[in-house]
Amino acid sequence: MTPPAAVPTATPARWQDFVQLLKPRVMSLVVFTAATGLICAGAPIHPVMGAIAILCIAVGAGASASLNMWYDADIDARMRRTRGRPVPAGRVQSADALALGIVLSLFSVMLLGLALNWLAAGLLAFTIFFYAVVYTIWLKRWTAQNIVIGGLAGALPPVIGWAAATGQAPLDAWILCAIIFMWTPPHFWALSLYTSEDYAAAGVPMLPVTAGAAVTRRQIWIYSLFLIPVCLAPVATGLGGAAYLAVAALGGAVFLLLAWRVRKGRAGDAADPRVTDGLYDVKAAARDARNLFAYSILYLTLLFATLLGEHLLGGAAPGLPGGLT
Amino acid sequence: MTEPDAETTPLAPVADDAANRARRGRNLAIALGLVGFVVLVYLVTVFRMGGNVLDRPL
Numbered sequence: 504m505t506p507p508a509a510v511p512t513a514t515p516a517r518w519q520d521f522v523q524l525l526k527p528r529v530m531s532l533v534v535f536t537a538a539t540g541l542i543c544a545g546a547p548i549h550p551v552m553g554a555i556a557i558l559c560i561a562v563g564a565g566a567s568a569s570l571n572m573w574y575d576a577d578i579d580a581r582m583r584r585t586r587g588r589p590v591p592a593g594r595v596q597s598a599d600a601l602a603l604g605i606v607l608s609l610f611s612v613m614l615l616g617l618a619l620n621w622l623a624a625g626l627l628a629f630t631i632f633f634y635a636v637v638y639t640i641w642l643k644r645w646t647a648q649n650i651v652i653g654g655l656a657g658a659l660p661p662v663i664g665w666a667a668a669t670g671q672a673p674l675d676a677w678i679l680c681a682i683i684f685m686w687t688p689p690h691f692w693a694l695s696l697y698t699s700e701d702y703a704a705a706g707v708p709m710l711p712v713t714a715g716a717a718v719t720r721r722q723i724w725i726y727s728l729f730l731i732p733v734c735l736a737p738v739a740t741g742l743g744g745a746a747y748l749a750v751a752a753l754g755g756a757v758f759l760l761l762a763w764r765v766r767k768g769r770a771g772d773a774a775d776p777r778v779t780d781g782l783y784d785v786k787a788a789a790r791d792a793r794n795l796f797a798y799s800i801l802y803l804t805l806l807f808a809t810l811l812g813e814h815l816l817g818g819a820a821p822g823l824p825g826g827l828t
Numbered sequence: 829m830t831e832p833d834a835e836t837t838p839l840a841p842v843a844d845d846a847a848n849r850a851r852r853g854r855n856l857a858i859a860l861g862l863v864g865f866v867v868l869v870y871l872v873t874v875f876r877m878g879g880n881v882l883d884r885p886l
Contacts, residue, residue: 515850518857552875555868610865618872 516599520589524572524600525565525607533564533660539807540661540679543742543814544668552618556667559615560660563627566607567656570635573600575643582701604635615667623667630659644706647713654687655680661807675742678733679810685730686803689723689762693796696720696771697789716771723795727762731755734806743810750809754802761795768792 537560541553548556572579572590580591589595608631616624638653646652658680665676692710695702696719699711711719734751737743743751770792 515847516854517850518853521854521857549875551871555872558868614868614872618868618876 516589516595520594521599521603523589524569524595524603525562526568526572527565529568529657530561530565533657534561535804536679536683536807537561537660537664537667539811540664540676541668542664543661543675543679543810544665545814546668548668553668555618556615556623556664559611559618560627560663560667562607563611563615563631564660566604566611567631567634568604569600569607570604570631571639573597573604574635574639576600578644578705578707581705582698584698584701619667620670622670622672623663626659626663626666626672630656630663633659645708647708647710649708650691651688654684654691657687658683675737675740678736678740678742679807681733681736682730682806683803685726685733686799688726689730690796690799690803692719692723692726693765693770693792693799696765696792699771711771716769719771720766720768724762724766727759731759737810744813746813747806747809750805754805758795758798758802761791761798764791765795 534557538557541548541556572588575585576588576590576597579585579588585591590597590600608628612624612628612631615627634653634656638649638656642649642653661679661683662672662676665679666672695709695711696716699709699716702709703712710722731751734755735748738748738751768788768791770789773788
């Protein structure tokens with residue numbers, strides 16, 4: 504493991520720079536999915552303790568993001584999407600990002616263990632380790648399967664939430680994990696189809712860089728075909744009810760339609776067809792990939808929001824076929 | 829008498845306003861974080877003990 508060289512700070516670090524190290528947008532997704540797991544578990548838990556559990560999981564996710572930004576500063580500096588991050592921009596020393604990541608990791612895991620239970624704390628520790636070490640340090644620079652395997656880190660928060668509430672991690676919790684795990688490859692590969700020039704410049708072996716756009720488009724289609732049945736699995740176990748079935752099926756059909764358009768289109772054939780540094784402002788050739796990328800976020804949000812709504816309103820019960828009580 | 833007085837010459841550059849503001853903001857954020865952590869530990873203690881705090885020989 505070779506830590507990146509320290510970058511001298513050009514301007515004094517503000518507290519907002521340290522918040523940016525925690526990737527607040529990713530944290531908000533982690534909060535959402537972990538809360539879904541915690542509530543779908545259906546166990547009686549005091550709201551304050553539930554909030555503390557979610558806070559610990561969110562801070563743990565932020566800690567792993569800070570460790571990611573510490574190690575990946577050299578890559579981030581070469582990519583348009585990430586060159587404005589605090590470490591490559593010179594606003595925060597890389598050693599400070601490392602220290603923040605380690606301190607927040609220890610605090611979040613210890614507090615979750617003391618407040619709730621050690622299964623949840625152990626899963627959180629594993630998630631941080633998996634994202635910071637297995638994905639960031641090992642997989643990301645080594646294999647085109649980096650985001651497939653590394654996606655496990657982003658998929659675990661619902662299991663941690665479930666474990667925090669019940670002290671157990673049953674099949675239903677792992678189904679939620681599987682949904683995010685299977686969703687990650689088409690989501691990220693759709694993005695990488697029109698940001699591949701960035702990844703190539705940074706030396707990151709994303710699939711479009713190593714295998715080409717045509718292979719990536721085919722892989723997106725194959726993973727999408729596997730994703731939709733996984734998204735319907737909660738209905739079979741009773742975790743999801745009628746509303747969830749409707750959202751998963753109809754939304755899944757739209758997902759497949761957009762993935763098919765990517766499969767049949769030419770997204771990724773032209774080099775980096777973006778108009779600006781933003782993720783959504785793309786040229787015509789990349790629109791199919793951009794549409795799938797944007798819709799994939801909406802689809803995952805709808806799935807978890809529907810599950811959350813059903814369990815808050817009593818529309819489904821875990822472990823009972825058909826969601827009947 | 830034309831030589832500079834070594835005792836009155838500043839040895840370190842004076843931090844400018846932006847650096848001072850940034851440092852003050854970081855200090856406040858750390859203070860708030862520490863206070864928040866203390867409150868969290870207090871809440872966890874209260875909720876974990878629950879009614880058991882009275883279940884002891886008096």
